[in-house]
Amino acid sequence: MAVKIPRTPVREQDPQVRATNFEEVCYGYNAEEAALEASRCLNCPRPRCVQACPVGLNIPGFIKALHEGDTAGAAAIIAQDSSLPSVCGRVCPQESQCEGSCVLGIKSEPVAIGKLERYVGDWKIAHSAECADTLAPRNGHKVAVIGSGPSGLACASDLARLGYEVKIFEALHKVGGVLVYGIPEFRLPKEAIVAREVDNVRKLGVEIETDVVVGRTITIDQLMDDEGYEAVFIGSGAGLPRFMGIPGENLNGVFSANEYLTRANLMKAYDKDYDTPIYEGKRIVVVGGGNVAMDAVRTAKRMGAEAFIVYRRSEAELPARVEEVHHAKQEGIEFRMLTNPVAVLGDEQGKVTGIECVRMELGEPDESGRRRPVEIPDSKYTLECDTVIMALGTSPNPLIKHTTAGLDTNRKGCIVADEQGRTTRPGIFAGGDAVTGAATVILAMGAGRKAAAAIHEYISSK
Ligand SMILES: Cc1cc2nc3c(=O)[nH]c(=O)nc-3n(C[C@H](O)[C@H](O)[C@H](O)COP(=O)(O)OP(=O)(O)OC[C@H]3O[C@@H](n4cnc5c(N)ncnc54)[C@H](O)[C@@H]3O)c2cc1C
Ligand code: SF4
Numbered sequence: 334m335a336v337k338i339p340r341t342p343v344r345e346q347d348p349q350v351r352a353t354n355f356e357e358v359c360y361g362y363n364a365e366e367a368a369l370e371a372s373r374c375l376n377c378p379r380p381r382c383v384q385a386c387p388v389g390l391n392i393p394g395f396i397k398a399l400h401e402g403d404t405a406g407a408a409a410i411i412a413q414d415s416s417l418p419s420v421c422g423r424v425c426p427q428e429s430q431c432e433g434s435c436v437l438g439i440k441s442e443p444v445a446i447g448k449l450e451r452y453v454g455d456w457k458i459a460h461s462a463e464c465a466d467t468l469a470p471r472n473g474h475k476v477a478v479i480g481s482g483p484s485g486l487a488c489a490s491d492l493a494r495l496g497y498e499v500k501i502f503e504a505l506h507k508v509g510g511v512l513v514y515g516i517p518e519f520r521l522p523k524e525a526i527v528a529r530e531v532d533n534v535r536k537l538g539v540e541i542e543t544d545v546v547v548g549r550t551i552t553i554d555q556l557m558d559d560e561g562y563e564a565v566f567i568g569s570g571a572g573l574p575r576f577m578g579i580p581g582e583n584l585n586g587v588f589s590a591n592e593y594l595t596r597a598n599l600m601k602a603y604d605k606d607y608d609t610p611i612y613e614g615k616r617i618v619v620v621g622g623g624n625v626a627m628d629a630v631r632t633a634k635r636m637g638a639e640a641f642i643v644y645r646r647s648e649a650e651l652p653a654r655v656e657e658v659h660h661a662k663q664e665g666i667e668f669r670m671l672t673n674p675v676a677v678l679g680d681e682q683g684k685v686t687g688i689e690c691v692r693m694e695l696g697e698p699d700e701s702g703r704r705r706p707v708e709i710p711d712s713k714y715t716l717e718c719d720t721v722i723m724a725l726g727t728s729p730n731p732l733i734k735h736t737t738a739g740l741d742t743n744r745k746g747c748i749v750a751d752e753q754g755r756t757t758r759p760g761i762f763a764g765g766d767a768v769t770g771a772a773t774v775i776l777a778m779g780a781g782r783k784a785a786a787a788i789h790e791y792i793s794s795k
Contacts, residue, residue: 340442341370348663352634355518355603358660359423362445367452371400374444377436382446385434388779390414392431392446399449408457408464411450416487416534416782419458419526420512421775422451424624428655430775458529468538472496474792477562479547479733482510483774484765485568486534487781488788493537495789500562502545507599510570512774514599515591517628519635520657523598548732553740553761563795564760564788567748568781571727571766577620581677582723586612586685590619590629590724597632614638614720618688620674621724622646625771627657629722630666640666641716645673645693645706669716671695671706677721687717729767737761745770754784755791762788 344360345351351358362370374396382392391410398406411418427433427447435443457464476492478485481503489499507513509527521527535541547553547569556562574589576582593611596602602611617633619626622644633640642661644651647670651658662668669690676689692712695704728746741749741757747770754762764780766772 338369338373340373340445341366341448343445343448348660348665351519352631352664355635357522358519361455362448362452367399367449368402370445370449371396373437374400375436381434381436382431382444386431387773387775388414388782390431390450395453396444396446396449399453404453404456405460405464407453411453415450415775415778416490417483417530417774417778418450418454420454420483420521420530421778422447422449422454423521423526424516424654424773425775426654426773455526458526458533461529461533466494466533466537468536469494469496471498471538474498475500475560475562476564476566476788476792477502477553477556477560478566478568479553480504480510480568480570480765480767481508481531481541481543482568482570482765482777483512484570484767484777484781484784485510485566486531487778488566488568488762488764488785489539489781490534490537491782491785492788493534493539495785497789497792499538500540500542502547502551502556503541503543504546504569505599506543508541508543510568514595515625515628517594517598517632519631520628546732548736553733553737557760563792564762566754566781566784566788567733567756567761567763567767568765568777569730569733569767570777571729571747571771573728573730573746574723575725575727576723577674577725579674579676581679581685584677584679584685585683586614586679586719587677587721587723588612590621590625590722591727593629593722594625594632597636603632603636611636612720614718616718617641617720617722618643618674618716618718619722619724620644620688621726622651622653623724623726624653624657625727626724627653627661629724631657631661631664633720633722634664634666638720641718642666642668643672643674643688643690643716644668644670646703647671647695650703673706673708674721675713678715685719685721687715688721689713689715727766727771729770733767752783753787754780755787760791762791 395410432443600609601607602609619630693706696707765777
């Protein structure tokens with residue numbers, strides 16, 4: 334029966350309209366649509382989707398509760414493994430995780446697990462008064478959390494539920510990490526979703542102090558020796574952009590995607606009521622193929638530019654979520670695949686005039702298992718543009734490592750930590766992008782939760 338019901342389509346803003354605004358693209362399911370989609374789940378005895386979710390969410394369990402009309406029960410089941418369902422339902426790469434393993438996908442289309450999770454998460458936010466956690470009695474122990482991204486928020490929430498006095502120190506003036514400064518409003522609404530998730534963390538008793546750069550304003554040693562924190566969790570992310578090292582990268586009009594997106598999202602440069610300066614290019618080339626590249630190019634389009642993606646491999650290797658690539662194409666982004674930039678070109682005033690590229694073809698697989706792009710001889714051409722945005726990945730900022738003795742990092746600058754987040758210094762734990770390098774929200778959230786359990790064990794056994 335369930336196999337015969339087609340996947341319930343999700344309502345979205347018209348592509349031509351949304352390419353000119355920053356409102357959310359996808360409207361999500363309403364109650365009837367969610368109930369219909371939930372009825373498609375086969376409730377497999379050995380669910381492959383659960384194994385494919387990085388936090389092992391009880392997917393059939395929450396979908397069954399939803400199907401039975403018990404949305405509060407579905408929310409409670411999800412809460413056992415995930416503290417950010419509204420966020421993960423929107424941004425997880427479901428096609429390579431839970432939905433990619435759904436058996437319905439073999440002959441038909443997988444259950445829309447992400448959209449159902451989003452529905453339950455949004456329901457919980459709308460009913461937060463009824464679903465509020467009771468404040469745990471304090472246990473007299475203090476823990477500091479550095480960074481308010483998904484890893485820090487998840488770690489802080491779990492510790493607060495265990496009775497710890499937790500304070501998050503955040504460098505920026507807004508709370509949420511990449512959820513507020515990177516992922517754009519049209520994918521993840523800031524006030525309606527992120528701010529409400531942060532409110533829930535505060536309601537658990539977690540204190541959050543913004544504008545504190547740990548390593549500058551205060552060091553980890555000062556937090557532990559002078560302020561009485563018995564353990565510290567580092568969830569400082571990977572915000573340091575990479576460039577290609579090609580000629581012309583210092584020209585006026587070349588940006589990192591991080592800077593461009595931070596101006597647009599966090600500093601609201603797209604909103605005429607804000608006076609944040611942003612380079613308003615007419616033809617913008619974004620170099621890269623991940624989620625960051627898609628976010629930058631779709632933001633540029635919404636700012637009125639003709640916008641291009643330049644990526645050195647083929648479409649099959651694009652690391653971005655399939656939905657983001659699909660949405661970008663619908664919005665009129667031009668994709669130049671198998672194209673590698675070799676120089677940024679400029680005029681006598683030092684302003685970008687174009688990007689010189691070579692065409693590529695795919696050769697043998699490299700160490701990542703993907704086919705290596707190989708340059709086609711004599712294939713150079715120029716793509717005219719006035720702005721180039723580099724979205725080539727990021728690495729952790731070295732500030733905390735440089736100001737904390739005994740904290741080992743690997744050759745990529747990532748903090749060395751075990752599965753539970755224990756670093757090379759007792760009492761200091763780490764997780765999320767600061768440990769793995771740029772990864773995903775769900776992995777960061779999972780790492781924060783594991784570290785919270787390890788911190789509890791560490792302090793309890795002292
Ligand atoms: C544009 C963009 C789009 C993305 N899209 C997706 C997606 O679609 N799906 C997905 O799953 N993942 C996506 N990601 C990746 C995902 O957002 C990250 O993997 C995740 O946010 C990492 O969480 P985190 O807690 O480790 O770090 P972050 O979210 O980076 O948060 C770290 C926080 O620590 C703060 N901080 C840093 N240093 C200090 C310091 N010294 N003192 C105090 N605070 C400090 C930072 O200001 C920041 O707020 C995207 C990333 C970007 C940049
Ligand atoms: S957390 Fe992500 S991977 Fe896990 S079930 Fe939800 S959408 Fe799928």
